[in-house]
Amino acid sequence: MTLLAAVAVGLAVAFVSLGAYVTVRQQMYRNLDDSLKDRAVQAANNGVLTNYYNLQRISSDALGLSDIRVGVYLDSGQKVNAKLSPLPPMNATELAVARGTAPDGYSIETVGTPNSPHFRVVAVPARFCPREDDQACDDGETLQAALVVAQSLKPIDRTLHNLGIVLWAIGLLGVIGAALAGNAIAQSGLRPLARLTAAAESIARTEDLRPIPVTGSDEITRLAVAFNAMLAALARSQDRQRRLVGDAGHELRTPLTSIRTNLDLLAQADKRGGLRAEDRQQLLDDVRAQMDELTTLIGDLTELARDTPQVRDAELIELSNVVEDALLKVRRRASGVEWDVQLSPFPVWGDERLLGRAVTNLLDNAAKYSVPDDTAGHRTDGEPLGRVTVRLLDGVLTVTDSGPGIAEADLPHVFERFYRSSEARSRPGSGLGLAIVKHAAEQHGGMIYARNAPNAGAQFTLWLPHAATQSR
Structure with a gap:
């Protein structure tokens, strides 16, 4: 029962923890993706970051993007980073957005390796002005590109790591608590079974078939009631066997006594010269009748002594x-x-x-x-x-x-x-x-x-x- 309680609670906590972890992770990623995409679209539409002159002179802090990396990926494959901001991760996915071949028109992906920082990268389509002065570009001068915004996943990973530790700690405490509770319940619940076992051992040792006391209404009580019913059946069987032996002894004594008496009479008569032929024959017939009665009685006793519950080999x-x-x-x-x-x-x-x-x-x-x-x-x-x-x-x-x-x-x-x-x-x-x-x-x-x-x-x-x- 202790092991069962611990395993059951462990599995329950594991499923709940996994569900909570996955739900929180997905929600945090979804919120981050929505925020990055909204900011990237807003930055691409206002034209500030899609102008080479502004991109090289305006710090991303001024645009509320101090926690992210910003860059432009031209359809020609050229990469342009913002002032004081490292170039965000860019690969074929972002290039497809710049060239307008991305399935959704934009892209969201996680980039990084176990040995390098993880980034959530969002790329949205934009028109890029390559002029190095502060003059606006004509429509014919703008280039097709993608505005790439990348944010580090380190805060989210740290949060998820802490959440995992908390869930593991709660799960471990839950398993330990369940094991302790299961052990206490097992000891309390099996105490009547221990008493029943002790009673059975006492009956086997003393052959005293008196029923054991029964209290309560649980499964152990039902077992004790069934055990008492078994003891009662066994006591009745023993009583039947005792009565059978006693009655059989009484019934066997009569023909045996008669046979012994007749044989003694025959022996005494032989010592005195013997009986007449007809008297001797009558005495032998009486002995033979008593022997037949004794044989029948022994056969009946043998049949009844079997006391089997049903016919075998029918x-x-x-x-x-x-x-x-x-x-x-x-x-x-x-x-x-x-x-x-x-x-x-x-x-x-x-x-x-x-x-x-x-x-x-x-x-x-x-x-x-x-x-x-x-x-x-x-x-x-x-x-x-x-x-x-x-x-x-x-x-x-x-x-x-x-x-x-x-x-x-x-x-x-x-x-x-x-x-x-x-x-x-x-x-x-x-x-x-x-x-x-x-x-x-x-x-x-x-x-x-x-x-x-x-x-x-x-x-x-x-x-x-x-x-x-x-x-x-």
Whole structure:
């Protein structure tokens, strides 16, 4: 900020100084040119200086021309200077005026070198009388010439030099002042940023995610507000991870305890001579069921623990095919359920594995609650024990079961991790299936919601955007 202020003020002062210098220089030259031209024309018209006799005898002081050089340049190339006045600079430009070939009829130019005085030279046309006596010349005796008046630019150069020094001094002082002011403003303006930096370093050191105090309404304040929002999001993520770990430990303890108990019983029975074949098979089946439940729970935990904000490496998927594959899996496990399926093609961009798992969870959940708890997975007299309706229309997947529905108090919580209603605790499951469905829907830019169907049973609706409207 200090450098920026100094550079900005320096450039501004440089442009203003250059403009002022050029303007003053041009105005001084313009005033000098007007004065020289007016005096030269007046002197040429009154005939005093265009007479050889007068030019050699009358001092230029008497004509108010004491600060300039005066001379006559004849069209023949002859140069005549005034009394007590050095000859002014004369060259081809003034000769052109004397011969009447100058474009404007007169000329104004600056003559001089770095090692010689600078003059502003004005030449105007005149008729010159060459008589050396005081008698007037007849018209036929006058010669065509140019009256040349030259004034030294030393006073103007000195003035411009002093002006340049003043402008440089003012510019330098302005840059120094701007740098000091910029440094003061930077220190004052960045002090809140320094506090924010110290707070960030303290958070990194102590892992304390409490928000930092915010005062003011400037950009630094906006940064602090955004930083606090980030801390809040990070705190929520940590809280979710802690709850996930705690709930996972609780849920894992149940199948592990059951497996350990069954294995201990099996080991003790073997020491006493073993169990009957049917009892041993029942115990092994129970262990196998607990292992399956544990495997499913670990897979669900792994999926939820990723907590990624969006699907990576998405591919074009036909959603109806995903639903059909999930139906094949669930139908084998739920033989006592009648399925009413109607699917229409619908392409989406996404992760086929994650979407398949979400749809499978929806169908498993519907099949589980569509049959009575005491007859799940069995038929009675060949009649189905439950009915599940599946519809996929325009990217909206609706799954409706024939179960008792969802209690109003449980509806807001059905998609929470490990949440299980009192009715669900008697059935197998970990409470993660619907959480994975919500996770998959959010990752694909969709949504999932639950309600009770008009004719009893729970209804889950999963919406996903069309592939044409999704970003890959």
